[in-house]
Amino acid sequence: MRTLAGRRIAVVLFNLGGPDDQASVKPFLFNLFNDPAIIGLPGLIRRPLARRISSRREKMAQANYALMGGGSPLLPETRKQAAALEAALAPRLPEDEVRTFVAMRYWSPLTEQTAAEVAAFGPDEIVLLPLYPQFSTTTTESSLKRWNAVYAGSGESRTVCCWPEAYGWVDAQADGVRTQLDKAGSRPVRVLFSAHGIPENLVRRKGDPYQEQVESTVAAVVGRLTEMGRPVDHAICYQSRVGPLKWLGPSTPEALEQAAKDGVGVVIVPIAFVSEHVETLVELDIEYGELAHTLGVAPYLRVPAVGTTPAFIDALAEAALHGLSRTGVAPYGPGCKGDWKACPCQAESRAR
Ligand SMILES: C=CC1=C(C)c2cc3[nH]c(cc4nc(cc5[nH]c(cc1n2)c(C)c5CCC(=O)O)C(CCC(=O)O)=C4C)c(C)c3C=C
Ligand SMILES: [Fe+2]
Numbered sequence: 001m002r003t004l005a006g007r008r009i010a011v012v013l014f015n016l017g018g019p020d021d022q023a024s025v026k027p028f029l030f031n032l033f034n035d036p037a038i039i040g041l042p043g044l045i046r047r048p049l050a051r052r053i054s055s056r057r058e059k060m061a062q063a064n065y066a067l068m069g070g071g072s073p074l075l076p077e078t079r080k081q082a083a084a085l086e087a088a089l090a091p092r093l094p095e096d097e098v099r100t101f102v103a104m105r106y107w108s109p110l111t112e113q114t115a116a117e118v119a120a121f122g123p124d125e126i127v128l129l130p131l132y133p134q135f136s137t138t139t140t141e142s143s144l145k146r147w148n149a150v151y152a153g154s155g156e157s158r159t160v161c162c163w164p165e166a167y168g169w170v171d172a173q174a175d176g177v178r179t180q181l182d183k184a185g186s187r188p189v190r191v192l193f194s195a196h197g198i199p200e201n202l203v204r205r206k207g208d209p210y211q212e213q214v215e216s217t218v219a220a221v222v223g224r225l226t227e228m229g230r231p232v233d234h235a236i237c238y239q240s241r242v243g244p245l246k247w248l249g250p251s252t253p254e255a256l257e258q259a260a261k262d263g264v265g266v267v268i269v270p271i272a273f274v275s276e277h278v279e280t281l282v283e284l285d286i287e288y289g290e291l292a293h294t295l296g297v298a299p300y301l302r303v304p305a306v307g308t309t310p311a312f313i314d315a316l317a318e319a320a321l322h323g324l325s326r327t328g329v330a331p332y333g334p335g336c337k338g339d340w341k342a343c344p345c346q347a348e349s350r351a352r
């Protein structure tokens, strides 16, 4: 697999980023809505629209971030994952100097800042590793496009497009579900796999593979639970709806209403996030927790994001190693377009 020893290897972890304080909420939102991957309109229309939406959304978003102390915990949580991954890779690549980096899409450290840091490191090889288990044009593709536009340093780049069925990721999720099922005891519960939504037309008209990959993660986790002797009543739903377009459904509130009608409690699983942030700590725990209470859905239990659990960090380390073992795999591009399972970066996690 490895041909040269003593390499400098940069592993770049990509995530969305979040505001670090109340003042950065609006510029963060502007960066997000000004991304053509989020609003696919020409810049002349998109920029003023992004300015309007970020102004309109500022107060509500600030109130949500205030519930977590003022800003997003996403960066400190991601830095912990980066440190754990670096420690996990060191014994696997003992002759190389491996360094992990964090590149955020909409807030600091912005991708261009990280690109400069990676360039200063002078890597021989770079692994681009999105912290999005499932590929979406709105997240993974947007981050990788930005990286490719701004990175001007040394090194051969390899990309891991996605890892929806990676062994340790699925294992960590199944383990988290089992822990919550134990807490539910003999009370009837449905496992609700809640993913961040995207507009439906991205899937139907533009072939975004996100929904299919979310479904494949869920099938793998349910399969693992069945192997553990814990078959579950389960459903997939989509949270965090934004704007007037039709988004993937059912929404998480709709799934909670269904649970109320069916007389079951829920174990809710953040199935597209790998760390805690506003969408888990505020939306799942507070907003939907209150909704569940109002609807009489009990128990309402939530699986923590995988964070730095050893099985998950192992999955990231394996993904980085698989990235290193190939040259220039395109992110969900030639080689896997239209069939992500055919992408070489999927082969080894399936084989385990
Ligand atoms: C699977 C991951 C994510 C997808 C897909 C995604 C798509 C997407 N998001 C918005 C709009 C917003 N997202 C916001 C926060 C946010 N989104 C993700 C992940 C995905 N987004 C994360 C990890 C976070 C948290 C950031 C943090 O603060 O730590 C927000 C800001 C919060 C709010 O105002 O509600 C917005 C807005 C769209 C429009 C979209 C797809 C088109
Ligand atoms: Fe791939």
Ligand SMILES: [Fe+2]
Binding pocket: 196, 240
């Ligand atoms: Fe989002």
